[in-house]
Amino acid sequence: MDEFTVSRIFINLLIAAKWTVILSLIAFIGGGIVGAAITLMRISSNKWLRGISWAYIEFFQGTPLLLQLFLAFFGLSVAFGINLSPLQAATLALTGFTSAFLADIWRGSIEALPQGQWEAGSAIGFGYFKQLQLIILPQAVRLSVAPTVGFLVQVIKGTSLASIIGFTELSRAATQINNVTLQSLLIFSLAGVIYFLLCYPLSTWSQHLERKLSYKT
């Protein structure tokens, strides 16, 4: 049997951490695209679009991510015959989770702007999307950058739950190595260190952006 030295454990965890990063990026990009659509629905004047996007956000914010993963992985397969691989199921659930939180952050940023900004756009003859594109979004993006970067930390941490439906990333690699070596304290400390190295720079960057970009009141 192979010897599990500290450095070998660490290297194996680092290799698995690659999948944590990849899954985080997939969730963040997918969540960003869907989240933008949900944001537009949320601020629309059509009450059906608003209602659907409200229910979507309530569902993904009000239920545990773990249950969302179980529904994507086990539920869809049994009830609808849609068999997803762990990676596909994790992508689906994490995209839903990420998009709901991002939509909520972005809606908040848009609604934080005074109503007069829309009215001014309308007064100089801009249509709805011109107002949004040229007047509202440039200001809202500025407001939302810090919380968006901060939420990326939640996404990275959220990917750890994909290990439970069998996707091999950092947490699952740690669990598997633990099952063989039983050096639990060491292994989960090392896994924690790698997560910390991924998350801490983003947390610090988010706080820095918050100070730099916040409007002086």
Place this chain on the structure above:
Amino acid sequence: MNYAFDFGVIWDNAGVLLAGAWLTFKISLLAITFGLIIGIIGAAFRTSENRILDGIALAYVEIIRNTPYLIQLFFIFFGLPNLGLKLSAEQAAIFSLAVNFGAYSTEIVRAGVQSIAKGQIEAGLAIGFKKLAVFRYIVLPPALANVYPALIGQVILAVLFTSVVSQIAAEDLTFAGDYLNARTFRSFEIYFTIALIYLAIVWLIKLLSFLVERRFFEFAKYRR
């Protein structure tokens, strides 16, 4: 394929789900209570003039906030026995969640404490209050009132986090779902219903928090 939905499995096993929901409630309540106490002490450390206390609290907050709860749970449940500290699944669940909630609430309460005007503290000291009494009677109540919405948001996240304790076989609501799923294979019905139960719990917390805010934190509105 044609799948016949059968939610009957939920009614037939309502007892299992209820027992699971009870443990979810118990773990949440205990962890949030202990976590809030940790958070208040942590916030006192973070705002103290003693740089060592501030440093300890800051390190605690950053370590917890930048690692996943799953790893914290496994560290406590599987890792601590290596040091001779063996906890039951339920104890590990409550302990890990309290430590997790404590870190987030430290930062929330700290923001509340720092929103209190210096003059309030000086006035307290001037009329002869000790430092601890100033913190307890003058700073803490309006500080909590100021950050109450953020604190409730974190409470909701903590309750949703409890689902992860099913992974160390603490028999919570999600564990009840896993148990029924393994016996009936009605995965969709079971997990969908359980997700809705969590959603109902979240809405209940939002309603209760609204009532509590009206009852206890009304004073904060007149101050502004």
